Amino acid sequence: MAQRPLTKPRKQASQERSRATVEALVEATARILVRDGFDKASTNRIGQEAGVSIGSLYQYFPSKEALVVALIQRHNRQLMAVVYAALDEVEEAPLEIGVRRLVAAAIAAHRLDPKLHRVLAEQIPRTGALEDVEGFNREAHDLFRAYLGRKRAEVRPLDLDLAAFVCITSIEAVTHTAVLHRPEMLTDEGAEALVDEAARLVLGYLL
Amino acid sequence: MAQRPLTKPRKQASQERSRATVEALVEATARILVRDGFDKASTNRIGQEAGVSIGSLYQYFPSKEALVVALIQRHNRQLMAVVYAALDEVEEAPLEIGVRRLVAAAIAAHRLDPKLHRVLAEQIPRTGALEDVEGFNREAHDLFRAYLGRKRAEVRPLDLDLAAFVCITSIEAVTHTAVLHRPEMLTDEGAEALVDEAARLVLGYLL
Amino acid sequence: MAQRPLTKPRKQASQERSRATVEALVEATARILVRDGFDKASTNRIGQEAGVSIGSLYQYFPSKEALVVALIQRHNRQLMAVVYAALDEVEEAPLEIGVRRLVAAAIAAHRLDPKLHRVLAEQIPRTGALEDVEGFNREAHDLFRAYLGRKRAEVRPLDLDLAAFVCITSIEAVTHTAVLHRPEMLTDEGAEALVDEAARLVLGYLL
């Protein structure tokens, strides 16, 4: 290890540099999307905003779509981290608590960067590679299905797949719509009430 | 009225012609959207498909957006007609029947032209005038809120607004996603099961 | 016919206008090719040189290649016109006269616009649609083959196809190279000598 004290850093240096460039580009994409909307997010503008030449942009992302995919994936990863954490927390808790926590987490996740979430949801045409970026729901579905499996004793007999579909789709829609289109619902008490209602919706269905 | 016996027919004639042109353009837009996607739906192509010169297109629609708005409104009107009819049917029926019927109607509505619905939902950036074309949900919300008001006696005490929001958002999401992304759920028995589940979801919540 | 005195001219007018635009574009392409070379012949520059917007350019030519193809075809047509005229002239003449005239015509053809001919021959990559623009030779081959057929009595027994190939290829190469790369050969006497030699080459072969 000591033989190559300069080599390794050099290589790392360039890896770090690359990583930084990539990061800067994704960040810049997010910033422009939020600030100006998808229309204005040209690759030239993104490069400029990132302080990266257009040539470098295309070194790392072979198309504009690739950039957006990367951003969506990053965003989904962040949302899912919140959800994972919540489910971890309530693994041992009774279903009522767990579902409530999950709903709260869904709201929290949508609040991580609501403007970005909205642009990603509403302005990005689901075309080409974007056609199947349903990341969040698919993963959340599997996660919740497994959770229901582990809580089988507490719920009525269910087609787990169908139930997970119904629950996750509903929770996602309710929290998404509330956070993005009904900000008035999300005052402190409002949010409390919304969590109550959504949890009741799901629990009434599962029990 | 008698003063303009010649003008009126002629005017009617031209009104009819206008109507036909408008109709042809909206139809052409739908056709291209379904066949080729939003990307390929240029105004020139739409005009061509409709057999209308680009100049005339702009006589009837001041912008591309206006054309899309018209199409979305027409589509929403068609969807809502299905919903209205369903609710009319079950005005006198008990809530269980009504909700089940409503869910079935939501599926039927999404099946009127699923390809178009999908393109409208997924490929058209919600930007500018399109930002607030939530037509369906808003109107459905108001409709269902009123329905709940009339059925107050059958449900638990509710914040009608909040309840309508939760129900409509869920039903819309579940039916939309099932129809557009889970065709395997919509075999004959599958659809039956889905209606059961969605109705149970809503009724468990309302009762 | 008298009912539509304005319609017809209008249509013609636009046809003429189109024709003029197309013509201007092809002309501009030739001019830029000769003046600046193929490298510099960008579509934007061609449009500018033609006084035609880039949008119009693409209305008439779906790609840069199409523009070049059109130019090559026009050029080939002009070259061939010279050759056709020459062959027409000597249809009744003995072979010696005919071949001599043909060689002279080949030189004359290459001199119609030698700079353009050179650019077309040397700078334009034979790729895509350009791969098979052998127009001149193919057509000349067929023409000469037919000529040989009509003069069968004057020549030795020949595989007409092979003979036409050998003759046309040689004449084309000799005249092309002389005109484009050996201008010193084409003084008045020089040209005379070259015609003598090329004719001798071909006649020595055919007789």
Add this chain to the structure above:
Amino acid sequence: MAQRPLTKPRKQASQERSRATVEALVEATARILVRDGFDKASTNRIGQEAGVSIGSLYQYFPSKEALVVALIQRHNRQLMAVVYAALDEVEEAPLEIGVRRLVAAAIAAHRLDPKLHRVLAEQIPRTGALEDVEGFNREAHDLFRAYLGRKRAEVRPLDLDLAAFVCITSIEAVTHTAVLHRPEMLTDEGAEALVDEAARLVLGYLL
């Protein structure tokens, strides 16, 4: 020489390495040209194909053009080697034999790497430094002119320069076109016939 016993081997080593790198780059260029065409032959791609970093590529070749020039020269050297060998063989032979052999050599030369020859001939714009890479013909011309000088006794009185021009240009064109565009002419008997005809063409002219 003895003063630098260590330097020299090391230098040699590095010279060999350089030579190998240069060779690899030229080889890679040829490979890409043949496989993908000139369009796709970017310097980055060539470096990659050669296993040489783009930085090193520019250490050895100051420009893309230089690389292509090197390849063309190598290719021409190989072609000419075939021609030289043929002429050497027939130095003492009568003209008929010599010319026949020369034509056969021209075909053989074009068959060394016909795909590469075609790309070099048809896809590479003769621009800048490439403008005058007529290597083959110029050298062949001089060679044949000298040959004719030595065979003066066997031919009719000639302007040697002019005669060499006519012969070499014709042979080159006929063999080039046959090999690259008329593969059907080059079956075993076909090639025989072609050699006969081309030799007859030249001999008919020289005698």
Add this chain to the structure above:
DNA sequence: TATGAATGAGACTTCATTCAT
């Protein structure tokens, strides 16, 4: 001397919209 990340001019092309006829 080798490496490969970075550069950025500039190429081709599309499309919403205008306007003369």
Add this chain to the structure above:
DNA sequence: TATGAATGAAGTCTCATTCAT
């Protein structure tokens, strides 16, 4: 009122070349 030729800003992407490490 209809037509469709014309417009040109703006977008995506490539590639020869440079230069810090």
